[in-house]
Amino acid sequence: MVFSSALIENAVNEFAKLPGIGKKTALRLVLHLLKQEPAQVEIFGDAMTRMRRQIKFCKHCHNVSDDEVCTICNAASRNNGVVCVVESIRDVMAIENTQQFHGVYHVLGGIISPIDGVGPDQLNIHSLVERVKAQQITEVIMALSPTIEGDTTIYYLSKKLKETPVKITTIARGIAFGGELEYADEMTLARSLTNRLPLENYLQQGK
Amino acid sequence: MVFSSALIENAVNEFAKLPGIGKKTALRLVLHLLKQEPAQVEIFGDAMTRMRRQIKFCKHCHNVSDDEVCTICNAASRNNGVVCVVESIRDVMAIENTQQFHGVYHVLGGIISPIDGVGPDQLNIHSLVERVKAQQITEVIMALSPTIEGDTTIYYLSKKLKETPVKITTIARGIAFGGELEYADEMTLARSLTNRLPLENYLQQGK
Numbered sequence: 001m002v003f004s005s006a007l008i009e010n011a012v013n014e015f016a017k018l019p020g021i022g023k024k025t026a027l028r029l030v031l032h033l034l035k036q037e038p039a040q041v042e043i044f045g046d047a048m049t050r051m052r053r054q055i056k057f058c059k060h061c062h063n064v065s066d067d068e069v070c071t072i073c074n075a076a077s078r079n080n081g082v083v084c085v086v087e088s089i090r091d092v093m094a095i096e097n098t099q100q101f102h103g104v105y106h107v108l109g110g111i112i113s114p115i116d117g118v119g120p121d122q123l124n125i126h127s128l129v130e131r132v133k134a135q136q137i138t139e140v141i142m143a144l145s146p147t148i149e150g151d152t153t154i155y156y157l158s159k160k161l162k163e164t165p166v167k168i169t170t171i172a173r174g175i176a177f178g179g180e181l182e183y184a185d186e187m188t189l190a191r192s193l194t195n196r197l198p199l200e201n202y203l204q205q206g207k
Numbered sequence: 208m209v210f211s212s213a214l215i216e217n218a219v220n221e222f223a224k225l226p227g228i229g230k231k232t233a234l235r236l237v238l239h240l241l242k243q244e245p246a247q248v249e250i251f252g253d254a255m256t257r258m259r260r261q262i263k264f265c266k267h268c269h270n271v272s273d274d275e276v277c278t279i280c281n282a283a284s285r286n287n288g289v290v291c292v293v294e295s296i297r298d299v300m301a302i303e304n305t306q307q308f309h310g311v312y313h314v315l316g317g318i319i320s321p322i323d324g325v326g327p328d329q330l331n332i333h334s335l336v337e338r339v340k341a342q343q344i345t346e347v348i349m350a351l352s353p354t355i356e357g358d359t360t361i362y363y364l365s366k367k368l369k370e371t372p373v374k375i376t377t378i379a380r381g382i383a384f385g386g387e388l389e390y391a392d393e394m395t396l397a398r399s400l401t402n403r404l405p406l407e408n409y410l411q412q413g414k
Contacts, residue, residue, distance in 0.1 A: 002303040005271045011258040014251045018236050023395040029225050031297060034262065034271070035254055041259035044221045046250035048240055052248035055241065064212045064241070069213050090238060096209040139345050 001027070007205045008034075040042070060131070062107040062124045064089050072104055079103045081138040085128065085157065087111050087150075091143065104133065111144060120156055128157070132164050142170040191202075208234070213327075215241075223393055248334045267338070269314040271296050286310045288345045292335065292364065294318050298350065309347070313338065318351060319360045327363055335364070339371050349377040353411075 003009035006054050008030055027162055033045060045096070058070035061083075064073070072078060072092075082103030086092055088125035092105050108123045132140065144150035157166055174192035175184050184192075208230055211214035215237055222233035240248050264270070265277035268290075272278070279285060279299075289310030293299055299312050315330045340345065347368060351357035365375050380390050381399035391399075 001308075002300060004299065005273050007258040007262050007273055008271055009252045013227075014254040018252075019239050019298035020232070020235070020293035025227070026277070027297070027300070030255075030258065033259060034296075035404040038259045038261070042256050044224075045254075047218045047252075048237075049245075051237065052212040052240055052243070052245045055214050064215055066212050066214055069285065084271050088238075089241075090234070092211065093209060093234070096211070098208075098292050124363065183387075192271070 061105045062109060062127070063092050063105055075104070081136055083109055083128075083131070083139070084116065084141045084143050086101055086143050087145065095143065103145065106140075108153070111147075111149045113149045123153075127156065128161050132161055132166050134159075137166055139167045139169060140165075144170075146173055191198065244342055249261065268312045269316060269334070270299050270312055282310070288343055290335075290346070291348045291350050293350050294352065302350065307375075310346075315360070318356045319356075319363055322357045331361075332364065332367065336367050336371075339368055339373050344373055346374045346376060349375065350371070352379075355381055 001012075003012070011030045011033070012023060012026045015021055015029050016023050021029070033044065036044075047082065054066070056065050056067060058065040058073055059068055060073045061070060063070045063072065067074075073080075076113075077100055080174060084095065084101060084103055085106045085108060085109060086095070087108055089107060094107075095101050107130050108125065110118050110123050112118060112120055112123065128140075131137065138158075142154045142157065144153055154170060163166060171196065172197065173188060174183050175181060181189065193199065208219075210219070216279060218237045218240070219233045221226055222231065222236050223230050224233075228236070240251065243251075252254060261273070263272050263275060265272040265280055265327055267280045268277060270277045270279065274281075280287075286309055290312045290313050291308060291310055293302070294315055294317060294351045296314060299314060302312075304310050313331065313335050314330065315335075316329050317325050319325060319330065322337055335347075338344065342414065349364065351360055361377060367377060379402065380395060381402065382388065388396065
């Protein structure tokens with residue numbers, strides 16, 4: 001692509017480094033910014049720089065936070081005895097969006113995956129074990145993806161936590177709402193049959 | 208969407224203001240930036256701010272430029288006697304990418320469109336007429352979109368330039384390369400028949 005301005009070319013190249021954004025989209029975004037007021041563009045640039053410079057990671061749960069301890073760990077209304085173990089910050093957001101979970105989180109920062117060179121030491125596993133040992137934690141919910149890596153991580157964590165009296169649970173696997181039976185894979189369908197629920201439970205959850 | 212950090216929420220909201228970027232994509236981009244080094248994110252933010260603050264518009268052709276006069280108008284190798292009239296900066300880039308045009312440009316900054324409230328006075332039309340009158344310009348090529356607005360603008364410009372001896376041409380309309388005849392609209396097909404070319408021309412262009 002030929003640019004008549006080095007400033008534009010530079011901005012386009014920076015945008016194109018973002019995932020899923022090619023040169024053409026980058027150019028469209030830059031030309032959009034070009035139409036905005038300089039002050040507005042400054043706010044945009046500042047928001048990114050400030051976010052990266054000032055963001056902290058909660059010392060308890062490793063979630064992103066504006067302070068030492070995140071708003072979730074700090075909230076008096078949350079049950080500190082129930083810890084939901086997730087892979088990433090995005091999973092925290094996904095669960096928070098459901099507004100159904102009132103415990104706290106523990107962000108592993110990844111998942112055990114030897115192929116990608118991610119072992120237990122690169123993850124926030126030690127701090128989870130320490131947390132369970134030191135605090136009054138009654139339940140650890142494993143909310144990891146139902147993949148081989150996810151199951152490996154669950155298995156590893158459960159062995160690490162075996163010495164503690166904590167109850168370990170996993171989120172339910174089954175047919176998603178809106179999902180059609182015939183398109184479900186056999187394993188999910190088999191599991192959802194094994195873990196079938198009494199009708200009262202189902203109706204109650206629908207409320 | 209629930210964010211546990213105001214910094215992240217702010218950054219996501221800024222990204223989501225860009226065209227074609229929703230909240231989910233914005234979050235993905237922000238989480239990507241979060242994984243980068245702070246210095247790298249600073250470079251990103253800076254590129255946008257600097258681009259908007261320092262960009263200039265060429266005083267001759269209104270193209271974006273790092274200086275008073277753009278690199279195209281300044282180039283000794285370009286033919287200043289042939290001016291290609293385009294709607295926007297993006298069209299300049301598209302034509303430059305073909306590497307087939309060696310004249311200079313004139314960016315109108317839009318197209319006459321009463322529905323959108325864009326009249327001739329909002330466009331860089333006066334400066335084009337002045338330019339044609341003052342300089343040794345032999346040909347003005349109208350490279351505008353083949354829409355009603357484009358044709359209206361061409362008609363308006365041709366009336367404005369009538370007093371000058373300049374030759375006015377438009378880019379060829381016809382069947383695009385790779386386009387199939389049966390899917391072409393009737394008007395384009397009819398025009399491409401009327402403006403048919405001798406075979407020698409066609410073969411020469413293919414080279």
